[in-house]
Amino acid sequence: MQNLERMRELIQTIKEADEAYYKYDAPIMADLDYDRLYDELAALERETGTILSSSPTQRVSGEVLESLTAVRHTRPMLSADKCKSVADIHKYLGGHEAVLSWKLDGLTLVLRYENGKLAQAITRGDGLQGEDVTHTVRIMKNVPLVIPCKEPLEVRGEGVISWKEFHALNGTLDEPYAHPRNLAAGSVRKLNAEEVRERGLSFMAFDLISDNLGGSTKWETLRFLAQMGFTTVGYSILAAGASEEAVRQAMDFYQPKEYAYPTDGLIFEFNDLAYGRSLGATGHHENRMTAFKWPDTRYETKFRRLEVATTRTGMISLTAVFDDVVIDGTTVNHAYLHNLDNFTRLALGPGDTISVYKANMIIPQIAENKTKSGGCPLPDVCPCCGSTLVVRQSSGGTRQLYCDNEACPARLVRKFVHFCSKTRMEIKGLDEQTLTTFVQHGWVKNYGDLYELERHKEEILKTPGFGEKSFARLQKAVDERRTCTLNQFIAALGIPEVGRHAGRILNRKFGGSWDAFERAILDQFDFTQLEDFGQVMNDNIYCWYSDEEEAKLWRPALNHITFLKEETTMPEAQNNPFAGKTVVATGKLENYTRDGIQMKLLSLGARPASSVSKKTDYLIVGENAGSKLTKAQTLGVTTLTEQQFLQMLADAGIEA
Template sequence: MDDNRSKIEQMRGLIATIKQADIAYFRDDRPIMSDRDYDVAVDLLKKLEQNTGVILSDSPTQKVPGEILESLTEVRHTRPMLSADKTKSVDDLVRFAGGRDVVLSWKLDGLTLVLRYDDGQLQQAITRGREGIIGEDVTHTVRTFLNVPVTVPTRESFEVRGEGVISWENFKKINDSLEEPYTHPRNLAAGSVRKLDPAESKKRLLEFKAFDLVTDLTFPTKTEQLDFLAENGFSVVPHLRLAAPSAGKVKDTVALMNPAGFEYPVDGLIMEYNDTAYGKSLGATGHHENRLIALKWKDELYTTKFLGVELATTRTGMVSITGLFEPVEMDGAKVSRAYLHNYNIFEQFQFGVGDTIQVYKANMIIPQVAENLTKSGTYKLPEKCPCCGRALSIQQTSGGTSQLFCDNPHCAAKLVQKFAHFCEKTRMNIEGLSATTLEKFIGHGWIRSFGDLYTLDRYKEEIINTEGFGVKSYERLQASIDKSRNCTLAKFIAGLGIPMVGRHAGRERDKCFGGSWEAFEQAIKDGFDFTSLPDFGATMHDNIYKWYADADEADLWRPLLDHITFIKENTIMNSTNNPFAGKNVVATGKLVNYTRDGIQTRLLELGAHPASSVTKNTDFLIVGEKAGSKLAKAQALGITTLTEQEFEDMAG
């Protein structure tokens, strides 16, 4: 079976590689492997799936069809899903072990599930449900998890219990994109598993960590149970076997298991007898099984003084509230802020500046306010948006809670995607300003126009102290900003986000106006006909004039002109002695060796006229994978089509 486990790990590596290649190819237009190497990886994965009998749910060989269910079906568990007895004392773990072999594992904080298998196939996935007796059928969403085996080599029927979880990294990534963010990965996991639409659930990057074999398959030890699950393709909860541990050994091991360094949310540890027959003989109460015990961490309280709040406006207009207090040292780190999840929670605490409050780290990770001992109730929330200065309102969310909102449709915080578009690599190429980072900066009021990107040094100290930043990351960001101050008219125009006017259109205007912004702007004032440029239609022409006349848009881009120096685009031809010089060339589909920007640059170097659409004036069409309608149109017009290799051979 060790060989099988090795092959399963190899499968996981192949899946990760193929996924990375898919992202690079389909999302980023930057292939990282050839089609041949990609096919070899997929073929090897299929072979390993056949050899092991295991197919993981995130395997590229599996296609999960989308389906919408009207409701979740109730299912009775074959065995009640009981809990574990709980303690906050390590001494209780020592007494529980009592000189016997035990297994110590993380108590994962997610949604507990039971998965049923029969004849090597996943048959059903069920939530804990009511009192652990009646659960809900969530098979449709569990099939979209990143790591659930949908086929296993074991043909005998069995049930496995585990936790549906989301890693801290993925929680942050997903939460930043949601209109109503979740307070904890557990809530996000539970809400995602119970979604009716599996396509939506799939976006949540859920994982399943197996921790118990429900079916009695006569394994004498707990570790053998977990080995069996690992050999069948399950990701098993990290665990340690302690052989008749002394009190010191138990305490030392517990001390080493620090949740702050673990990639998934946990709310304690589980200790269980390794001897399964002995554990079973101890029976159960109506609440918990006696074969195991859970250690819940004590929430150590720290007393400090409330100082006020910090508001930050998000891209949805919702304004987050963070409580500020005099710094206290928690687990070796200075902590001075805690997120207050909504307006209702802020109201409940009845804060006043100088109030004595108690704070703690929930599950030893997330700073929280526990209690306001003074409750003076004198503190009033700021009434204006920190980003645009407009009045804030209190609105009821779909979840039934109240939140602060900025109602200004032109608030810069709602324009995060515009700023992210401007900073992209193929536009102004400002590294370090992702949509998530921009949302933080904009929410704090540091960025209100594109021009403010070039004066972020005013907030150097604040940025350095922002989560995820430091001195080095600030210096890298500033260097990237300074580098982007010199740019071509083509990249500048592409970054402004004029509808339908991208990099190719920017290049045409760059050539037409000699790389001069002044010439381009004067042309607009003079009523220039942009349809006279190659591949410019009436809609693009109209979009330029609408954009230029929009006062709100002008407030965003005009301050940029004080910070940008325009340089000529290097379009020097390597040679005009090639078949493409002076020709109209279109590229379509996914190319192996070129991004969209890269193929346009290459064509310009050859003296060709790169175009974005096929017309009767097109001379060549370079065809990549999934070429679509452009290929059909070129064939209908009798235009010469070239593979990427044929293009390179002709170009020399």
């Protein structure tokens, strides 16, 4: 009776984990814990001889989101059984030839083709029906939309994102994902395909569903898929009669730490397709294949503290900091806890003995807290602004801490990114990911703080990815931007509609002086008097200047910046056809960026403008010119191709 009760508990716990993982892409437990519970349930089923109808060992996990159309699979999509040792693998193969391949860790997909064209893409779902995700799969970078074969067929594979693209993209998202698997799943299942276009997802084919295509062996099937234009999963052939040592050596070639994509093991499948089919299947897995998962070695260490940071959405990230431990040749001392539920479950306290591991040999995670003192208090205020934190529950049932203060500096990361960007203050090294870290920890709360990073040097050096040399490079980049022109600073402030072009006009008007610009605002200067300035821009300047909260962000920077007067004309360039002329550039130019052509016109003594009017003397026309060209033709403004512009410069003896 106790065994049956325990089995019911395990089924319910695994069901909740499956729903969070598959339906909401928000895992509530580590893979190691899930596998442990699953194995315990399977062992109890063998021991008791009883299998309950709701057991996850008899079905494939997964749920269908209500917001996507459900589609039934032509054949059930089952899982693979598991072997835990090389000896088990050798015994399973029984001397038969097999194909060894990566077990990719992403979102399993089915692609249906009709008359040589992609007709539908479906997720695995619960194995019997999945979700129609054709709209997002069509824009994955390596999915063939048309193939040479005109017969109906289905291709099964994995939607994955590389580790490199995962780390680059994750730092730009409002709520970072814990693993590439979740990012791939969350991306493929988005309703708006445009949000997925830049995420770099790939499709790796591993199976063909067809009665008469692909040949009689697994190797021939994979070769056929490659000929059709699919990227196939990496694989190799294990010869018939391979010894246990030969199997081990073949497996040693597959090193997950060196592989570009996330993987959680290896797949062994019989090469003879007819033999594989003859082995049948259970309700959970097909007997033609088995999976091997690398064991996650645990390492004991001591928990020291909880690192709390505020994200751009106001969500509070919780990271465990512990004594250094070397895993797979790298020193590890941080592990992200994912959510409040994991923090509560672990009951962490300073000095607790914990065991840690690298999930899939990549991501550090806490497997267990052996002490569970619970001495680490739950944070109750935002580390960035000091506001009281609240607990929110996601649609998947997981709890997270949030800061609800809309004015919290952590929510202003994008403004910091804008301020530091290449075409504004151009502070190298302060990219979005770095700024997010600095803001989350409360080291940067206004633009002035960017120039006082030395105050937090000791803490920054403890941050993963930072060392003495990288900090020195960053400090040098900041120091180089303690001097700037007025137009650079104004463009960096993020005043609505007042960008680089407007900044140059203001720079000329006020002689590069911030004091003169600010005095004009205090004297109620009418900015509509300036070329290309309308009432909206005028009002935006005054609205921005009167915003006290906004002033707290930018005014401290004035204590660290010296303004330089920018020479906008060159003496030798006064005798040229563009000196004193109003010139507009439109379309894509071959030899200049948008900013570059503006600077060139300024150096010629011209007045670069952003819109065409009766006062415009020349319109330089590039590729894909639009309404500005039409308006110029209507007004009779002289239009120049880029080559004509360059020729006029050459005729005047001026370099392009």
